[in-house]
Amino acid sequence: MADELQDLSNSTGIATGRLLEFKKALTTSGGEAEMMPQAINTFIRSIDEAAQGSIKAQNTFFELGISLRDLQTLGEQELMIKTLEGIAKIDDAGRRATLMMDKFGKSFKTVDPGELAQKLRATAGEGDAYAKTIKDAAALNDQLATATGNLKLAFLQTFAPVIRMMADFKLPVAVANW
Secondary structure, X not given: OHHHHHHHHHHHOOOHXXXXXXXXXXXXXXXXXXXXXXXXXXXXXXXXXXXXXXXXHHHHHHHOOOOHHHHHHOOHHXXXXXXXXXXXXXXOHHHHHHHHHHHHOHXXXXXXXXXXXXXXXXXXXXXXXXXXXXXXXXXXXXXXXXXXXXXXXXXXXXXXXXHHHHHHOOOOHHHHOO
C-alpha cells in the first residue's frame, strides 16, 4: 500500500498525506479503496485536458462552478473538493453519475460526491502524520524488490550448471524401457 501511494504521489504531484486522506474518505463514502489510483489519474487527466484547451473539459468544469482561473491557481486537492461539491449540487441523479464517471472513472458512479467532499475537508491534514512512514515503507519495499531480484539472479548463477546437468540428463535405454 505504501509503495502504491508513494508512486501515485510521485506521478501526480499530490502529497502522500492527501492521497491517504482520499483513500480513507473514499472507503466510507461508497467507493472502493482499490479504485483510488485510477480515479486520481482520471481526475488529473481531466484537469490536464481542460488546461490544454479542451472546450468539452473546460465546459464540464464550468458547469461545476470551476473557472479557468481556478484550474490554473488551485491545487489538485482543492480542485477535487470543489469538483465533488459541484457535482453534488446537480439535481439530476443521472447527470451526477455521468459527471462522477467523467471526472473519476466508472467505479465512482456509486460514490456520494457531497459526502466524499465533506470528509476530505474534515480530514484535511490528518494524513501528514503518516506521510514520512509511507515514504520510508515505500523505499523499503523498493529495496526488498531489488534484493529479491538480486537473490534470484545469484541463485540462477550459482545453480545454472546443476540445472543444465539435470536438463541434459538422459536415462540409459535399458532403464528408460524398464
